[in-house]
Amino acid sequence: MRLEGSALLPAAREKVYESLTDPAFLAKCLPGAQELTPDGPGRYKVSLKMAIAAFSGKFQGAVHLADERPPESFRMAVEGRGAPGFMKGEGTLTLFENHRQAPNQQSAQTEVRYDGEAQVGGVVASVGSRMIEAAAKKIIQQFFDAAAAQLSALAKAAKK
Amino acid sequence: MIPSSFEYQAPKTLDEALRLLGRHGDEAKILAGGHSLLPLMKLRLASPRYVIDIGHLRGLDYIREDGDHIAIGALATHAQVAASELLREKCPLLPETAAQIGDMQVRNRGTIGGSLAHADPAADYPAAILALDAELIVQSTSGKRTIPAAEFFVDLLSTQVRPGDILTEIRVPAQRSGEGTAYCKFHQPASGFATVGAAARVIASKDGKIEDIALGMTGVGSKAYRASAVEKMLRGKQASGELIESACAKAAQGVEPLSDIFASAEYRRAMASVFAHRAISAALARAGVHVNAKSATAKPSPAKTPVKKSAASKPKGKRK
Numbered sequence: 020m021r022l023e024g025s026a027l028l029p030a031a032r033e034k035v036y037e038s039l040t041d042p043a044f045l046a047k048c049l050p051g052a053q054e055l056t057p058d059g060p061g062r063y064k065v066s067l068k069m070a071i072a073a074f075s076g077k078f079q080g081a082v083h084l085a086d087e088r089p090p091e092s093f094r095m096a097v098e099g100r101g102a103p104g105f106m107k108g109e110g111t112l113t114l115f116e117n118h119r120q121a122p123n124q125q126s127a128q129t130e131v132r133y134d135g136e137a138q139v140g141g142v143v144a145s146v147g148s149r150m151i152e153a154a155a156k157k158i159i160q161q162f163f164d165a166a167a168a169q170l171s172a173l174a175k176a177a178k179k
Numbered sequence: 180m181i182p183s184s185f186e187y188q189a190p191k192t193l194d195e196a197l198r199l200l201g202r203h204g205d206e207a208k209i210l211a212g213g214h215s216l217l218p219l220m221k222l223r224l225a226s227p228r229y230v231i232d233i234g235h236l237r238g239l240d241y242i243r244e245d246g247d248h249i250a251i252g253a254l255a256t257h258a259q260v261a262a263s264e265l266l267r268e269k270c271p272l273l274p275e276t277a278a279q280i281g282d283m284q285v286r287n288r289g290t291i292g293g294s295l296a297h298a299d300p301a302a303d304y305p306a307a308i309l310a311l312d313a314e315l316i317v318q319s320t321s322g323k324r325t326i327p328a329a330e331f332f333v334d335l336l337s338t339q340v341r342p343g344d345i346l347t348e349i350r351v352p353a354q355r356s357g358e359g360t361a362y363c364k365f366h367q368p369a370s371g372f373a374t375v376g377a378a379a380r381v382i383a384s385k386d387g388k389i390e391d392i393a394l395g396m397t398g399v400g401s402k403a404y405r406a407s408a409v410e411k412m413l414r415g416k417q418a419s420g421e422l423i424e425s426a427c428a429k430a431a432q433g434v435e436p437l438s439d440i441f442a443s444a445e446y447r448r449a450m451a452s453v454f455a456h457r458a459i460s461a462a463l464a465r466a467g468v469h470v471n472a473k474s475a476t477a478k479p480s481p482a483k484t485p486v487k488k489s490a491a492s493k494p495k496g497k498r499k
Contacts, residue, residue: 020438071335071336071337072298072335072336072337074219074224074225074336075224075225075226076223076224102223103222103223103224142222142223142224143222143224149301149367149370149372149437149439149441150300150335150336150437150439151439152437152438152439153300153335153401153437154335156401157334157335157401
Protein backbone atom coordinates (compact mmCIF):
# COMPACT_ATOMS: atom_id res chain seq x y z
CA MET A 20 0.00 0.00 0.00
CA ARG A 21 1.11 3.52 -0.68
CA LEU A 22 1.60 5.84 2.25
CA GLU A 23 2.02 9.52 1.80
CA GLY A 24 1.44 12.57 3.88
CA SER A 25 3.21 15.26 5.78
CA ALA A 26 3.96 16.46 9.27
CA LEU A 27 5.13 19.74 10.76
CA LEU A 28 8.10 19.67 13.11
CA PRO A 29 9.03 22.60 15.35
CA ALA A 30 12.66 23.20 14.34
CA ALA A 31 14.73 24.56 11.48
CA ARG A 32 15.33 22.31 8.50
CA GLU A 33 19.00 21.55 9.29
CA LYS A 34 18.08 20.60 12.83
CA VAL A 35 15.23 18.38 11.69
CA TYR A 36 17.44 16.66 9.14
CA GLU A 37 20.18 16.08 11.66
CA SER A 38 17.70 14.69 14.17
CA LEU A 39 15.80 12.37 11.85
CA THR A 40 19.05 10.77 10.66
CA ASP A 41 20.45 10.41 14.19
CA PRO A 42 20.02 6.87 15.53
CA ALA A 43 19.78 8.05 19.13
CA PHE A 44 16.98 10.45 18.17
CA LEU A 45 15.18 7.83 16.06
CA ALA A 46 15.29 5.38 18.96
CA LYS A 47 13.12 7.82 20.91
CA CYS A 48 10.58 8.21 18.10
CA LEU A 49 10.09 4.70 16.74
CA PRO A 50 7.31 3.08 18.79
CA GLY A 51 8.63 0.81 21.50
CA ALA A 52 12.28 1.10 20.33
CA GLN A 53 14.91 1.10 23.05
CA GLU A 54 18.06 1.46 21.03
CA LEU A 55 19.32 1.37 17.45
CA THR A 56 22.34 -0.92 17.25
CA PRO A 57 24.67 -0.17 14.30
CA ASP A 58 24.75 -3.00 11.77
CA GLY A 59 26.73 -1.85 8.75
CA PRO A 60 26.70 1.55 7.00
CA GLY A 61 23.37 3.32 7.53
CA ARG A 62 21.85 0.15 9.00
CA TYR A 63 20.67 -0.37 12.53
CA LYS A 64 19.05 -3.26 14.35
CA VAL A 65 16.05 -2.42 16.41
CA SER A 66 13.22 -4.04 18.34
CA LEU A 67 9.84 -2.35 17.98
CA LYS A 68 6.58 -2.56 19.84
CA MET A 69 3.56 -1.32 17.96
CA ALA A 70 0.45 -0.64 19.99
CA ILE A 71 -2.87 0.85 19.03
CA ALA A 72 -5.42 0.37 21.79
CA ALA A 73 -6.06 -3.39 22.06
CA PHE A 74 -3.76 -4.22 19.14
CA SER A 75 -0.15 -4.75 19.97
CA GLY A 76 2.77 -6.64 18.53
CA LYS A 77 6.51 -6.94 19.01
CA PHE A 78 8.83 -6.94 16.03
CA GLN A 79 12.55 -7.53 15.58
CA GLY A 80 13.82 -5.54 12.70
CA ALA A 81 16.09 -3.04 11.09
CA VAL A 82 16.18 0.61 10.10
CA HIS A 83 18.10 1.59 6.99
CA LEU A 84 18.99 5.15 6.00
CA ALA A 85 20.15 5.88 2.44
CA ASP A 86 20.47 8.53 -0.28
CA GLU A 87 21.24 11.14 2.32
CA ARG A 88 21.14 14.63 0.83
CA PRO A 89 21.31 17.01 3.77
CA PRO A 90 19.26 18.98 4.52
CA GLU A 91 16.75 18.14 1.80
CA SER A 92 15.88 14.49 1.71
CA PHE A 93 16.78 10.93 2.58
CA ARG A 94 15.32 7.48 2.23
CA MET A 95 14.31 5.46 5.23
CA ALA A 96 13.37 1.80 5.33
CA VAL A 97 11.95 0.09 8.39
CA GLU A 98 11.28 -3.61 8.53
CA GLY A 99 10.25 -5.93 11.26
CA ARG A 100 9.32 -9.54 11.88
CA GLY A 101 7.41 -10.90 14.82
CA ALA A 102 4.68 -13.24 16.00
CA PRO A 103 1.91 -11.25 14.28
CA GLY A 104 3.70 -11.31 10.92
CA PHE A 105 6.07 -9.04 9.08
CA MET A 106 6.02 -5.44 7.99
CA LYS A 107 8.21 -3.46 5.71
CA GLY A 108 8.05 0.17 4.78
CA GLU A 109 10.32 2.23 2.60
CA GLY A 110 10.03 5.77 1.48
CA THR A 111 11.52 9.18 0.87
CA LEU A 112 11.31 11.93 3.43
CA THR A 113 11.63 15.42 1.98
CA LEU A 114 12.10 18.45 4.19
CA PHE A 115 10.71 21.88 3.37
CA GLU A 116 11.12 25.13 5.22
CA ASN A 117 7.69 26.21 6.22
CA HIS A 118 7.18 29.66 4.71
CA ARG A 119 4.02 30.40 6.59
CA GLN A 120 6.01 30.68 9.79
CA ALA A 121 6.83 33.89 11.61
CA PRO A 122 10.29 35.16 10.64
CA ASN A 123 11.71 34.71 14.11
CA GLN A 124 14.01 31.74 14.50
CA GLN A 125 12.46 30.37 17.66
CA SER A 126 9.27 29.36 15.96
CA ALA A 127 11.06 27.77 13.00
CA GLN A 128 9.04 24.96 11.48
CA THR A 129 9.87 22.34 8.94
CA GLU A 130 7.41 20.40 6.90
CA VAL A 131 8.35 16.77 6.35
CA ARG A 132 6.64 15.10 3.42
CA TYR A 133 6.81 11.35 3.17
CA ASP A 134 6.00 9.14 0.26
CA GLY A 135 6.54 5.43 0.33
CA GLU A 136 5.32 1.90 0.03
CA ALA A 137 4.52 -0.46 2.83
CA GLN A 138 3.93 -4.19 2.88
CA VAL A 139 2.43 -6.21 5.67
CA GLY A 140 2.23 -9.99 5.77
CA GLY A 141 1.31 -12.88 8.03
CA VAL A 142 -1.71 -13.02 10.29
CA VAL A 143 -1.78 -9.27 10.74
CA ALA A 144 -2.41 -8.95 7.05
CA SER A 145 -4.89 -11.79 6.71
CA VAL A 146 -7.31 -10.54 9.28
CA GLY A 147 -6.23 -7.05 10.13
CA SER A 148 -6.40 -5.95 6.48
CA ARG A 149 -9.50 -3.89 7.11
CA MET A 150 -7.60 -1.63 9.44
CA ILE A 151 -4.00 -1.94 8.31
CA GLU A 152 -3.84 1.28 6.38
CA ALA A 153 -5.47 3.25 9.18
CA ALA A 154 -3.11 1.59 11.66
CA ALA A 155 -0.05 2.36 9.53
CA LYS A 156 -1.05 6.01 9.33
CA LYS A 157 -1.56 6.06 13.06
CA ILE A 158 1.93 4.64 13.65
CA ILE A 159 3.44 7.27 11.33
CA GLN A 160 1.56 9.90 13.28
CA GLN A 161 2.90 8.47 16.55
CA PHE A 162 6.41 8.69 15.07
CA PHE A 163 6.08 12.35 14.10
CA ASP A 164 4.31 13.27 17.35
CA ALA A 165 7.24 11.78 19.26
CA ALA A 166 9.72 13.59 17.00
CA ALA A 167 7.91 16.91 17.54
CA ALA A 168 7.91 16.37 21.31
CA GLN A 169 11.63 15.54 21.27
CA LEU A 170 12.47 18.63 19.22
CA SER A 171 10.43 20.90 21.50
CA ALA A 172 12.13 19.40 24.54
CA LEU A 173 15.57 19.94 22.96
CA ALA A 174 14.72 23.55 22.12
CA LYS A 175 13.56 24.16 25.67
CA ALA A 176 16.71 22.59 27.11
CA ALA A 177 18.87 24.72 24.79
CA LYS A 178 17.21 27.90 26.03
CA LYS A 179 18.12 27.21 29.65
CA MET B 180 -4.91 -19.41 16.19
CA ILE B 181 -3.82 -20.10 19.76
CA PRO B 182 -3.56 -17.09 22.04
CA SER B 183 -0.56 -16.33 24.25
CA SER B 184 -1.03 -17.60 27.78
CA PHE B 185 -3.00 -15.36 30.08
CA GLU B 186 -4.61 -15.49 33.47
CA TYR B 187 -8.38 -15.83 33.40
CA GLN B 188 -10.38 -14.19 36.14
CA ALA B 189 -14.14 -14.31 36.52
CA PRO B 190 -15.28 -11.88 39.21
CA LYS B 191 -18.74 -12.36 40.68
CA THR B 192 -19.61 -8.73 41.20
CA LEU B 193 -18.97 -5.47 39.39
CA ASP B 194 -17.04 -4.16 42.41
CA GLU B 195 -14.76 -7.15 42.32
CA ALA B 196 -14.22 -6.66 38.58
CA LEU B 197 -13.34 -3.01 39.14
CA ARG B 198 -10.88 -3.91 41.90
CA LEU B 199 -9.16 -6.49 39.70
CA LEU B 200 -8.99 -4.02 36.85
CA GLY B 201 -7.68 -1.30 39.16
CA ARG B 202 -4.93 -3.67 40.29
CA HIS B 203 -3.83 -4.85 36.84
CA GLY B 204 -4.26 -1.59 34.92
CA ASP B 205 -3.37 -1.81 31.25
CA GLU B 206 -2.16 -5.41 31.57
CA ALA B 207 -5.78 -6.49 31.80
CA LYS B 208 -8.57 -6.61 29.25
CA ILE B 209 -12.26 -6.90 29.96
CA LEU B 210 -14.01 -9.81 28.26
CA ALA B 211 -17.76 -9.58 27.73
CA GLY B 212 -19.19 -11.39 24.70
CA GLY B 213 -15.72 -12.02 23.33
CA HIS B 214 -16.50 -11.27 19.72
CA SER B 215 -13.96 -8.49 19.38
CA LEU B 216 -11.28 -9.37 21.90
CA LEU B 217 -10.93 -13.12 21.29
CA PRO B 218 -10.23 -12.90 17.54
CA LEU B 219 -7.46 -10.38 18.28
CA MET B 220 -6.02 -12.63 20.99
CA LYS B 221 -6.05 -15.68 18.75
CA LEU B 222 -4.03 -13.76 16.18
CA ARG B 223 -1.78 -12.52 18.97
CA LEU B 224 -2.55 -8.98 17.97
CA ALA B 225 -3.62 -8.56 21.57
CA SER B 226 -1.86 -10.43 24.35
CA PRO B 227 -3.23 -9.20 27.66
CA ARG B 228 -1.71 -10.78 30.76
CA TYR B 229 -5.06 -10.86 32.53
CA VAL B 230 -8.48 -11.43 31.03
CA ILE B 231 -11.27 -10.34 33.34
CA ASP B 232 -14.49 -11.99 32.24
CA ILE B 233 -17.51 -9.88 33.17
CA GLY B 234 -19.81 -11.99 31.00
CA HIS B 235 -21.18 -13.81 34.05
CA LEU B 236 -22.02 -10.73 36.10
CA ARG B 237 -25.70 -10.63 36.89
CA GLY B 238 -27.94 -7.65 36.44
CA LEU B 239 -25.90 -5.80 33.83
CA ASP B 240 -27.99 -6.72 30.80
CA TYR B 241 -31.10 -4.72 31.63
CA ILE B 242 -33.09 -2.52 29.25
CA ARG B 243 -35.39 -0.29 31.26
CA GLU B 244 -37.16 3.03 31.24
CA ASP B 245 -35.63 5.72 33.42
CA GLY B 246 -37.53 9.00 33.21
CA ASP B 247 -37.39 10.23 29.63
CA HIS B 248 -34.42 7.97 28.90
CA ILE B 249 -33.94 4.28 28.31
CA ALA B 250 -31.08 2.78 30.29
CA ILE B 251 -29.30 -0.21 28.75
CA GLY B 252 -26.87 -2.34 30.74
CA ALA B 253 -23.53 -2.81 28.98
CA LEU B 254 -23.96 -6.59 28.87
CA ALA B 255 -27.19 -6.49 26.85
CA THR B 256 -26.50 -8.49 23.70
CA HIS B 257 -27.22 -7.18 20.20
CA ALA B 258 -30.00 -9.78 19.97
CA GLN B 259 -31.59 -8.47 23.20
CA VAL B 260 -31.46 -4.89 21.93
CA ALA B 261 -32.90 -5.94 18.56
CA ALA B 262 -35.81 -7.77 20.22
CA SER B 263 -36.61 -5.26 22.97
CA GLU B 264 -40.25 -4.15 22.77
CA LEU B 265 -39.43 -1.15 24.96
CA LEU B 266 -36.72 0.05 22.61
CA ARG B 267 -38.79 -0.64 19.49
CA GLU B 268 -41.45 1.60 20.89
CA LYS B 269 -39.33 4.32 22.51
CA CYS B 270 -36.05 4.29 20.59
CA PRO B 271 -36.47 2.26 17.39
CA LEU B 272 -33.11 3.35 15.92
CA LEU B 273 -31.21 1.15 18.33
CA PRO B 274 -33.00 -2.16 17.64
CA GLU B 275 -32.93 -1.39 13.91
CA THR B 276 -29.16 -0.98 14.14
CA ALA B 277 -28.62 -4.01 16.39
CA ALA B 278 -30.55 -6.26 14.00
CA GLN B 279 -28.03 -5.48 11.25
CA ILE B 280 -24.87 -6.29 13.21
CA GLY B 281 -22.74 -9.20 11.98
CA ASP B 282 -24.53 -12.53 11.95
CA MET B 283 -26.76 -14.37 14.41
CA GLN B 284 -23.90 -15.78 16.46
CA VAL B 285 -22.33 -12.36 16.83
CA ARG B 286 -25.69 -10.89 17.82
CA ASN B 287 -26.30 -13.62 20.39
CA ARG B 288 -22.90 -13.23 22.06
CA GLY B 289 -21.71 -9.69 21.35
CA THR B 290 -22.72 -6.96 23.80
CA ILE B 291 -23.51 -3.29 23.29
CA GLY B 292 -20.92 -2.27 25.88
CA GLY B 293 -18.21 -4.48 24.36
CA SER B 294 -18.82 -3.18 20.87
CA LEU B 295 -18.73 0.46 21.95
CA ALA B 296 -15.67 0.09 24.18
CA HIS B 297 -13.77 -1.71 21.40
CA ALA B 298 -14.63 1.08 18.93
CA ASP B 299 -14.01 -0.78 15.70
CA PRO B 300 -14.11 1.91 12.99
CA ALA B 301 -16.73 -0.12 11.09
CA ALA B 302 -18.95 -1.14 14.02
CA ASP B 303 -22.65 -0.27 13.67
CA TYR B 304 -23.63 1.00 17.12
CA PRO B 305 -21.36 4.06 17.16
CA ALA B 306 -23.35 5.74 14.35
CA ALA B 307 -26.63 5.23 16.23
CA ILE B 308 -25.19 6.29 19.59
CA LEU B 309 -23.94 9.53 18.03
CA ALA B 310 -27.21 10.26 16.24
CA LEU B 311 -29.12 9.71 19.48
CA ASP B 312 -26.87 11.95 21.59
CA ALA B 313 -26.62 9.04 24.01
CA GLU B 314 -24.74 9.14 27.28
CA LEU B 315 -22.24 6.48 28.28
CA ILE B 316 -21.60 5.67 31.90
CA VAL B 317 -18.17 4.47 32.83
CA GLN B 318 -17.11 3.18 36.25
CA SER B 319 -13.77 2.64 37.93
CA THR B 320 -12.61 2.20 41.51
CA SER B 321 -12.50 5.99 41.77
CA GLY B 322 -16.14 6.49 40.80
CA LYS B 323 -18.55 6.98 37.96
CA ARG B 324 -18.42 9.33 34.97
CA THR B 325 -20.97 10.18 32.32
CA ILE B 326 -19.56 10.76 28.84
CA PRO B 327 -21.64 12.27 26.03
CA ALA B 328 -21.51 10.18 22.84
CA ALA B 329 -20.04 13.10 20.91
CA GLU B 330 -16.90 12.93 23.09
CA PHE B 331 -16.69 9.16 23.49
CA PHE B 332 -14.85 8.10 20.33
CA VAL B 333 -11.29 9.35 20.29
CA ASP B 334 -9.56 7.62 17.40
CA LEU B 335 -9.06 4.24 15.75
CA LEU B 336 -10.07 1.69 18.43
CA SER B 337 -9.72 4.34 21.11
CA THR B 338 -12.41 5.77 23.36
CA GLN B 339 -12.65 7.68 26.61
CA VAL B 340 -12.70 4.30 28.40
CA ARG B 341 -9.29 4.19 30.07
CA PRO B 342 -7.40 1.28 31.65
CA GLY B 343 -9.22 0.60 34.92
CA ASP B 344 -12.61 1.64 33.51
CA ILE B 345 -15.64 -0.47 32.70
CA LEU B 346 -18.39 0.88 30.49
CA THR B 347 -21.51 -0.08 32.46
CA GLU B 348 -24.52 1.68 30.97
CA ILE B 349 -25.75 3.38 27.81
CA ARG B 350 -28.56 5.92 28.14
CA VAL B 351 -30.60 6.96 25.13
CA PRO B 352 -33.40 9.55 25.02
CA ALA B 353 -36.92 8.34 24.26
CA GLN B 354 -38.26 9.33 20.86
CA ARG B 355 -40.13 12.62 20.75
CA SER B 356 -43.19 13.46 18.72
CA GLY B 357 -42.41 14.35 15.12
CA GLU B 358 -39.21 12.31 15.28
CA GLY B 359 -38.15 9.71 12.74
CA THR B 360 -34.99 7.61 12.70
CA ALA B 361 -33.28 5.15 10.36
CA TYR B 362 -30.03 3.21 10.05
CA CYS B 363 -28.85 2.35 6.55
CA LYS B 364 -25.81 0.21 6.05
CA PHE B 365 -23.63 -1.04 3.26
CA HIS B 366 -22.72 -4.53 4.50
CA GLN B 367 -19.24 -5.78 3.85
CA PRO B 368 -20.32 -9.10 2.34
CA ALA B 369 -17.65 -11.19 4.08
CA SER B 370 -17.37 -9.64 7.53
CA GLY B 371 -20.84 -8.16 7.97
CA PHE B 372 -19.21 -4.95 9.18
CA ALA B 373 -20.37 -1.61 7.84
CA THR B 374 -18.31 -0.51 4.85
CA VAL B 375 -20.38 2.59 5.42
CA GLY B 376 -23.23 3.05 7.90
CA ALA B 377 -25.45 6.08 8.39
CA ALA B 378 -27.81 6.66 11.32
CA ALA B 379 -30.21 9.56 10.95
CA ARG B 380 -32.56 11.15 13.47
CA VAL B 381 -34.82 13.95 12.31
CA ILE B 382 -37.52 15.99 13.96
CA ALA B 383 -39.89 17.38 11.38
CA SER B 384 -42.91 19.64 11.56
CA LYS B 385 -46.14 18.62 9.82
CA ASP B 386 -45.48 20.97 6.92
CA GLY B 387 -42.16 19.30 6.17
CA LYS B 388 -39.68 21.58 7.90
CA ILE B 389 -36.63 19.86 9.40
CA GLU B 390 -36.65 21.22 12.95
CA ASP B 391 -33.60 19.25 13.99
CA ILE B 392 -31.37 16.57 12.55
CA ALA B 393 -28.53 14.37 13.73
CA LEU B 394 -26.50 12.16 11.41
CA GLY B 395 -24.01 9.63 12.76
CA MET B 396 -21.61 7.99 10.31
CA THR B 397 -19.53 4.85 10.78
CA GLY B 398 -17.14 2.83 8.61
CA VAL B 399 -15.95 5.88 6.70
CA GLY B 400 -13.02 7.15 8.75
CA SER B 401 -10.89 5.84 11.59
CA LYS B 402 -13.67 6.63 14.05
CA ALA B 403 -17.41 7.23 13.91
CA TYR B 404 -18.44 10.87 13.66
CA ARG B 405 -21.36 13.29 13.39
CA ALA B 406 -21.69 14.65 9.85
CA SER B 407 -22.13 18.21 11.06
CA ALA B 408 -21.78 19.79 7.60
CA VAL B 409 -24.83 17.83 6.44
CA GLU B 410 -26.78 18.66 9.60
CA LYS B 411 -26.00 22.36 9.27
CA MET B 412 -27.29 22.51 5.71
CA LEU B 413 -30.57 20.83 6.62
CA ARG B 414 -31.40 22.15 10.07
CA GLY B 415 -34.35 24.56 10.01
CA LYS B 416 -34.93 24.05 6.28
CA GLN B 417 -37.89 22.80 4.30
CA ALA B 418 -37.15 19.21 3.29
CA SER B 419 -36.68 18.67 -0.43
CA GLY B 420 -34.99 16.01 -2.52
CA GLU B 421 -32.51 18.44 -4.06
CA LEU B 422 -31.53 19.98 -0.74
CA ILE B 423 -30.98 16.60 0.90
CA GLU B 424 -28.95 15.44 -2.06
CA SER B 425 -26.64 18.46 -2.01
CA ALA B 426 -26.29 18.29 1.78
CA CYS B 427 -25.39 14.60 1.68
CA ALA B 428 -22.56 15.32 -0.74
CA LYS B 429 -20.83 16.59 2.42
CA ALA B 430 -21.29 13.38 4.42
CA ALA B 431 -17.54 12.75 4.57
CA GLN B 432 -16.43 16.38 4.68
CA GLY B 433 -13.31 16.86 6.78
CA VAL B 434 -12.81 13.10 7.13
CA GLU B 435 -9.94 11.11 5.70
CA PRO B 436 -11.71 7.94 4.54
CA LEU B 437 -10.28 4.50 5.23
CA SER B 438 -9.11 2.44 2.32
CA ASP B 439 -8.82 -1.32 2.05
CA ILE B 440 -8.89 -4.07 -0.53
CA PHE B 441 -12.70 -3.95 -0.62
CA ALA B 442 -13.36 -0.22 -0.80
CA SER B 443 -11.03 2.62 -1.71
CA ALA B 444 -11.11 5.95 0.10
CA GLU B 445 -12.79 7.59 -2.88
CA TYR B 446 -15.47 4.91 -3.06
CA ARG B 447 -16.13 5.12 0.67
CA ARG B 448 -16.56 8.87 0.36
CA ALA B 449 -19.10 8.40 -2.43
CA MET B 450 -20.96 5.68 -0.50
CA ALA B 451 -21.06 7.90 2.60
CA SER B 452 -23.19 10.35 0.58
CA VAL B 453 -25.42 7.64 -0.83
CA PHE B 454 -26.13 6.01 2.54
CA ALA B 455 -26.53 9.32 4.35
CA HIS B 456 -29.16 10.18 1.74
CA ARG B 457 -30.97 6.89 2.24
CA ALA B 458 -30.93 7.20 6.03
CA ILE B 459 -32.20 10.78 6.05
CA SER B 460 -34.95 10.07 3.50
CA ALA B 461 -36.09 7.02 5.47
CA ALA B 462 -36.02 8.92 8.77
CA LEU B 463 -38.04 11.76 7.25
CA ALA B 464 -40.59 9.33 5.83
CA ARG B 465 -41.00 7.84 9.29
CA ALA B 466 -41.51 11.32 10.67
CA GLY B 467 -44.31 11.65 8.12
CA VAL B 468 -42.45 13.76 5.55
CA HIS B 469 -42.12 12.38 2.06
CA VAL B 470 -39.66 14.05 -0.21
CA ASN B 471 -39.43 13.57 -3.95
CA ALA B 472 -36.42 11.35 -3.54
CA LYS B 473 -35.75 9.01 -6.38
CA SER B 474 -33.56 6.87 -4.17
CA ALA B 475 -35.80 6.96 -1.13
CA THR B 476 -35.69 3.64 0.61
CA ALA B 477 -38.53 3.91 3.07
CA LYS B 478 -42.10 3.16 2.42
CA PRO B 479 -44.34 5.63 4.15
CA SER B 480 -45.27 4.42 7.57
CA PRO B 481 -47.38 6.13 10.19
CA ALA B 482 -45.14 8.21 12.37
CA LYS B 483 -44.45 7.12 15.92
CA THR B 484 -45.40 3.50 15.43
CA PRO B 485 -42.58 1.06 15.81
CA VAL B 486 -41.31 0.04 12.44
CA LYS B 487 -40.75 -3.59 11.70
CA LYS B 488 -37.12 -4.27 11.02
CA SER B 489 -37.73 -5.68 7.62
CA ALA B 490 -39.93 -2.87 6.40
CA ALA B 491 -37.42 -0.20 5.67
CA SER B 492 -34.26 -0.69 7.61
CA LYS B 493 -32.25 -2.47 5.00
CA PRO B 494 -31.03 -0.45 2.11
CA LYS B 495 -33.05 -1.46 -0.88
CA GLY B 496 -31.34 -1.56 -4.17
CA LYS B 497 -28.51 -3.89 -4.90
CA ARG B 498 -25.95 -4.87 -2.41
CA LYS B 499 -22.69 -4.07 -4.02
